[in-house]
Structure formats: structure tokens, C-alpha cells
Amino acid sequence: RKEVEQDPGPFNVPEGATVAFNCTYSNSASQSFFWYRQDCRKEPKLLMSVYSSGNEDGRFTAQLNRASQYISLLIRDSKLSDSATYLCAAGNSGNTPLVFGKGTRLSVIA
Amino acid sequence: EPEVTQTPSHQVTQMGQEVILRCVPISNHLYFYWYRQILGQKVEFLVSFYNNEISEKSEIFDDQFSVERPDGSNFTLKIRSTKLEDSAMYFCASSVQGLGNEQFFGPGTRLTVL
Numbered sequence: 001r002k003e004v005e006q007d008p009g010p011f012n013v014p015e016g017a018t019v020a021f022n023c024t025y026s027n028s029a030s031q032s033f034f035w036y037r038q039d040c041r042k043e044p045k046l047l048m049s050v051y052s053s054g055n056e057d058g059r060f061t062a063q064l065n066r067a068s069q070y071i072s073l074l075i076r077d078s079k080l081s082d083s084a085t086y087l088c089a090a091g092n093s094g095n096t097p098l099v100f101g102k103g104t105r106l107s108v109i110a
Numbered sequence: 111e112p113e114v115t116q117t118p119s120h121q122v123t124q125m126g127q128e129v130i131l132r133c134v135p136i137s138n139h140l141y142f143y144w145y146r147q148i149l150g151q152k153v154e155f156l157v158s159f160y161n162n163e164i165s166e167k168s169e170i171f172d173d174q175f176s177v178e179r180p181d182g183s184n185f186t187l188k189i190r191s192t193k194l195e196d197s198a199m200y201f202c203a204s205s206v207q208g209l210g211n212e213q214f215f216g217p218g219t220r221l222t223v224l
Contacts (some may be wrong), residue, residue: 032211042202043201043215087153091211095141097155097166098213 002027006101009062031093078108114216133202143203
């Protein structure tokens with residue numbers, strides 16, 4: 001069974017804090033990995049793809065550890081607007097279905 | 111920026127009725143997907159569609175479900191006889207062929223079955 005597991009949180013952090021989320025995947029054949037952001041009752045919005053070499057986009061850094069089958073997301077200098085649920089997703093290569101985790105809820109407080 | 115659109119935003123129906131959910135994928139995308147999310151649960155894959163046929167489907171996607179691309183722009187999900195447990199958000203997504211599988215989601219249709 002292909003599963004993606006995340007700590008559901010919630011993570012309550014003050015503005016300016018650094019917060020990290022981890023996600024594990026069970027399917028060793030997974031080749032593509034993503035972090036999505038989902039606001040309450042909205043659609044998942046692609047935040048970033050996760051590459052083998054890791055990648056950074058402004059305050060967001062994603063890492064992939066294939067040996068341990070986990071991916072991580074680091075958010076630096078948290079803003080109030082970062083409050084959302086962060087979904088981890090994994091898929092095989094090519095245009096295949098994504099398997100989502102249940103998401104980790106982040107609340108950034110003033 | 112191009113985006114996936116979906117209609118209606120909210121559909122209320124009686125159990126046993128048929129519903130059709132509509133999606134317009136991003137125009138140069140070739141792969142289309144339907145996912146659903148029951149309130150408080152994870153996003154679950156239903157079906158993927160490419161080149162006018164289903165490429166994969168999950169165990170959720172039983173005989174009550176069907177998909178169609180009736181013209182060059184719309185992509186529809188039909189539920190033939192809705193059940194209470196079909197109540198969920200239904201998201202359409204699309205992706206460009208071969209580019210790392212980045213899927214872009216529409217705003218969803220909230221289906222409520224009474």
C-alpha cells in the first residue's frame with residue numbers, strides 16, 4: 001500500500017520563527033515529490049517540487065532523503081500569511097497520480 | 111497566469127441523483143486528473159485521463175463514476191447515482207506532459223449529497 005505520512009500538527013509558532021515539517025513515503029519507486037499548501041476549504045496550491053539535490057525558493061527549502069524515504073520542508077522567518085496546511089505528495093515518474101499525506105497544519109501567531 | 115477552472119463551486123443533490131462536475135484544464139496541458147477530499151481527510155486520487163482515455167483509476171472510481179472530455183476544453187466527472195458518502199470536495203488537476211509531474215489544481219466543487 002502506497003502511503004505518505006505527515007505529522008498532523010498543529011504547529012503553533014511565533015512570527016519570525018523557523019519551522020520544519022517532515023514527511024515519509026512508503027513506495028520506494030516514488031520519483032517525484034512535492035509540497036503543496038492548502039488553505040481552509042481551498043484547493044492544494046503547488047508550493048515547490050522537491051529535487052534530489054534539494055531546492056530553495058526564498059524562505060522555503062525542501063530536501064529529499066531517498067535512503068530514509070522522507071522529504072522535508074523548512075520555512076524561515078515565518079509570516080502570518082504562512083498559516084495553512086502543508087501537504088506532502090509523492091508520485092512515480094511521468095504523469096502519474098499523486099499520493100498525498102494528510103497534511104501538517106501551521107499557525108503563525110503574532 | 112493560466113489556471114484550472116471548475117464549475118459549479120457547490121452542488122447540492124439528493125441521494126440517487128446523477129451529478130456532472132465540470133473542469134477546464136490549463137490549455138496546453140495534456141494530462142487530467144480528478145481527486146476528492148472528504149472533509150478533514152486527505153486528498154485522494156480518483157482517475158487520470160490522457161489522450162481521450164483513462165490511464166489510471168483508483169478503487170474509489172467504481173462503476174458509478176465516469177469521465178469524459180466532450181470537447182477540446184472541458185473535462186467532466188459524472189457520478190451516476192450519488193450516495194451520502196460521495197459528499198466531498200472534488201478537485202480537477204492538470205499537468206504538462208513529461209515535466210516532472212507538477213499538477214495544478216482547480217478550486218474544487220463542493221458536492222453535498224442529502
